[in-house]
Amino acid sequence: MRKVFVVLMLLTLSLFAEKITYQIDFRCNKVGDAKVIWKQQATAIQWKLLMQRYGNNPALLKKEVISSLPNYQLSNFQFKKDEMNRAFIFSFDAKGIVRYRGNGIWQFEYDKDMTPRKINNHTWLFSNTEADGNFIDEEFITLTLPKEIKNAHLSKNEFDDPVLEYYLKPSFIHSFSLVSIVGILLIVAGLILILLYFFGKKDYVHS
């Protein structure tokens, strides 16, 4: 994961001397895809600028996000604004954000400038603060992993890049094809019949 929205914010709000904080949620599933949700509350001036730029043309925001996140496959973009509260929710699906290394091991690569913090066993917070010209830009990314994961910890990959690594054994169900399931059922049925033969009611032969 790169510093995702720094570029967007620089484009949008670089004229103002102030601090900008934004919060993005990455909710990962068991196959390494994520639902990304960006909720933003804005001041009056920020809101005016954001609406000038994206309000009537949210497709522009979509273009910018696609351009700034080439490592993922993005789809299902949605943009909802709450004019009364000067807030919007921008969401999309990002596929391929966590890489599977085999044997149940998954790795989530993040930018070395980000500071990771563990919130609980399956939730991590990545933060970064940058000063550029007149404004300070704070980015908080919450990564929520599937509840079934184990042993999430910080590590490095083979190229010494920082990663968040965790263990999630793939579902074994997919290893069983329909034919093998049928085979197992047949074996179970066969065993039942054999048990019935040995332990069922005996027929008496009248002499």
Next chain:
Amino acid sequence: MKKIYLYAGIGLIVTGLLAVVLGFTYFKNRGDLDEKFFVNPVVMPMAYKVYGNPEVANGKYYLVKAVFRNSGKGSIKNFKISYRIPGYIDWTTPVTYEEILPSQTVVDLFYPKFPRKILDVLNTTPASVEIRYTYSDGVKNFEKIKRKNFEIRGRNELVYTDMPQEEISEIQDMFTNVNLLACFVTPEDPVIKYFTQQLQKNVLQGTTAGIAGGSQEVQRFMQGLYEFEKAAGIVYGGTLGLPEKIGDKISVVQHIRLPREVLTGGAGLCVELSILFASVAESAGLRSLIFVTQHHAFPGIETRDGILAIEATGVGGEAIGGKMSFEQAMRVGTENAKKFLNGEPVDGAMPVALLRINNLHAQGYRPPDLEDDPSLRKKIDSIFKNLFRPTPAQLPYKEGQRDTMQNNRENQPIPTHIQPLRYQDPNGIFSFSYPANWQLLLEPIPALPYLRLIVADPAMSQEAEVYYFHDIYSPAQAIQRLYTILTQQLGESIQYRPLGSIMINGVNFTRYTGVTTSQGIRIAWVAHFTSTSQGVVGFVLGSYTNQLDTPQLKLIQNSFKVVQ
């Protein structure tokens, strides 16, 4: 009867075992790969280092984005992918994905490391990228190769946008690749480095601009480069330097000459002149900028005191009606930079991007490695040789420079056998003595109002001119103003250099020495200027025979008095 149970049970178990074996082998759940490829349709040779660097712009400049999704029920194992660009890049070392689970997606990006020979492409050339991937679906092994065509543009071409026309909705969309202009700024080009060294040696006579110099020293550097371009005859040539609407089609590709080509070719568009300026500045260790608007570009330099901007096209040409002086070019550049930074239109064109070249180079927008070219070096030598005969120097002096030999002569007495006359300025600003047999002419040249008078000997072999600049307060500006008027308006050819300072009758004079050639006549001179509360006052001693220390000229020099 019950024996049926036994036989049926055994039969079912055997069948079931067979089914299980087949279920884990031939009828195993297999992976099924869906693939999608996105290939960048265009590659620009000057940006070849950008394409090879996944760190630039969050990895935006990939050539191929390959997306694979396992839509099957089993895993894909040992997935490996590699790429090739025939003629440029052989098969890359495969990237391996150990296992792709059902419903999992992997994204692989290809950042090609083109060899230098891509710079040999001068015109748009078709090329192709091949993608080879192998994997096992759990039962069978697969190897697939896909091919997709793309274009390598000519070396000098910049495609300003990578956005399809139907997606373009605002100005910024037409300049999504504007940062790639930094790839055309070539401070490490051996030809540019050589030129910069020659400029620093022959024109600036040494400079601290790139090290510890303040704005003044940087401005001196800018002036040196600008004046050199004018003197060397580099002109603004061409139509608008940036994408423009032609009919109903928007043209977003531009042919951009390299700095070495502009320097030796003698002409450049606004963006080319800006790139040349930035290249030389960066080569000298300065932090250059390029201001890009919808239809124009102009350069600047970032100093610790702020930004100095200049209108590089002021070097002139038929297209824009003539040349600007350095001061005019700076004035225009400064005004435009101010508007630009305020987000206002500059000559009707909206600001697009401010390129901080040093930053962009550090981010990975690096120019290519260009080879040295001895023929271009010779051309540069020839340009310098033609400009500077016999002694090079065309700029205000470097602060602190002194000529000790001249200073030792400052206290020589006035020769007693010459009968002098005394001239007193009617406004009381200056006075001096001169030989009685010399001719005095007041305000002899209307086109040069600063020239108050000339005194000349009867043989016309030596003379003195007295100047008063009421609107200038520094000797450096005064000599520069004089230079501008004499060369531009009066068509004279002047070379000069600083000569330190001298005390005359308790007043410190800043000195310059030079040669002026006009209509085949050559005169050597030494100028003396000093600042007063009413402007700059000074005198110039000239000799047509190179004898600048005659008693007559010494008389004038040693008797010159100024009211401070």
